[in-house]
Amino acid sequence: MQLKDSNSKPSTNNAVDTIQGWLVNQIATQLNINAQTIKVTEPLTRYGLDSIDSVTIVGELEDWLDAELPPTLLWDYPTIEKASQYLVNEAGVTPAETAKAEPTTKPQEAPKEKAWGGLWNKISGS
Numbered sequence: 001m002q003l004k005d006s007n008s009k010p011s012t013n014n015a016v017d018t019i020q021g022w023l024v025n026q027i028a029t030q031l032n033i034n035a036q037t038i039k040v041t042e043p044l045t046r047y048g049l050d051s052i053d054s055v056t057i058v059g060e061l062e063d064w065l066d067a068e069l070p071p072t073l074l075w076d077y078p079t080i081e082k083a084s085q086y087l088v089n090e091a092g093v094t095p096a097e098t099a100k101a102e103p104t105t106k107p108q109e110a111p112k113e114k115a116w117g118g119l120w121n122k123i124s125g126s
Contacts, residue, residue, distance in 0.1 A: 019088065022064065023083065024038050030053050040084075043078045054071075055071050059071075
C-alpha cells in the first residue's frame with residue numbers, strides 16, 4: 001500500500017484526494033449509505049458492493065474522468081485508496097482532469113413528492 005508522505009507531489013495528492021471523494025460519494029449513493037461511514041482503506045465488499053454496482057460505478061467514473069478504465073477496477077483494487085492511487089499513479093489521471101468536474105450525484109433522500117409518502121399524499125389529498 002502506498003501512503004502519502006512529504007515526498008509526494010502536491011498535485012498527485014490533490015488528484016488522489018479528489019478521486020477518493022468522488023468515489024465515496026458515488027458508492028454512498030449507489031449503496032444508499034451515509035458517505036461519512038465509508039473509510040477509504042476498507043474493502044468495498046464490506047459495504048455490500050457487488051459486481052453490478054462495481055461495474056456501474058466504474059462506468060460513471062469513466063464518464064467523469066473521460067478515460068477508459070477496466071470494468072474490474074474496483075475488484076482489482078478493492079479499496080477506494082488503492083483504486084484512486086492506481087488511477088493517478090499508473091493510469092495517468094492528472095489533477096486537471098479531476099479538478100474540472102464534481103460528482104454527478106450526491107447522497108440524498110428521495111424528494112417527498114416522488115417517494116411513497118408523496119404518492120399517498122396525492123391519493124389522500126394531503
